[in-house]
Amino acid sequence: MKTEILIFLDYDGVLHPDAVYRRLNGHIELRAPGELFMWAPVLIEALAPYPDLSIVLSTSWVRELGFRRALAFLPAHLAERVIGATWHSAMSTTPDGIIEWDQQSRYDQISAHLSRRAIAMPWLAIDDDAAGWPSGQHQNLVQTDPMLGLSSIETQLRLQEQLKALNVRNP
Template sequence: MTLFLDFDGVLHPDAAYLINGRPMLKGDGELFMWAPLLTEVLADFPEVKIVLSTSWARELSYSRARDWLPPALRAHVVGATWHSAMAAPLAGFRMRFTWYDQATRYQQIKRYVGRAGLTHWVAVDDQPEGWTVEDQDKLVHTDGNLGLSDPAALAQLVSKLENLRKSEAC
């Protein structure tokens, strides 16, 4: 069972910016202030593997993005939708813009899903753009200002994880 995880608008408000190469939250709160809520949920779902679907993996690198998570969440992380090889040199030039930069978050996730052959997955994101009707049920859409602090979003995530667990058991 795989959880595609965005950071901004999910684990903290969608007001994070890179300032001198370091993420900062502009506004009230702090970075990853809602991560304990996800940690608590995943305590009941130890089998969940997290794939980072956040732009942090592109901007900071996979390992630096992963390392911002608290240890309990970090232990679930197995990959990211972005990999540095996606910007591999073409004819000796490092690609500044790639397919990934033009794709919606949904397209990035679907590419990973296809390559990994995943069937049991869910995504938590505040960007619902581009999601198809066939996969709409796999998205926990959060309000960018509330993220997982919204009890309805948290309950929806738990419900989707429970349903995935049941479908895997069949």
């Protein structure tokens, strides 16, 4: 029996450098050498041995653009694995109108998603932001360098190791 694994995927600092800006006209541009999603092929290759792996978007792109538009930026090989996002339009707001999701760490956003969906499968986050991660949960995070993302060989090896470990621990 194959193990299902869930990946929480950030965009900026993972699939391209964390130097992305949205212009007033809505156009999104990368202000660093390269192009948006230039390291997506690295992730496609890393995930290829895991056909039962699914992706949840844990990126502010969903909050800013909406789920469908954020999803449309991904190459088809990744987009077809996406089953949801940590943010959705019905998120709770505080009495003063602040959306709680915006105040949470990425770890808290992921934990809330897992709780809401009652998900018990093994999971891993790929993100450049480690703020708020409890020390006992670092085995669930592949932290990337914000400017190197998945182009870093060290990060690629860490991702492969953590995917293999999840697959072995949860047969």
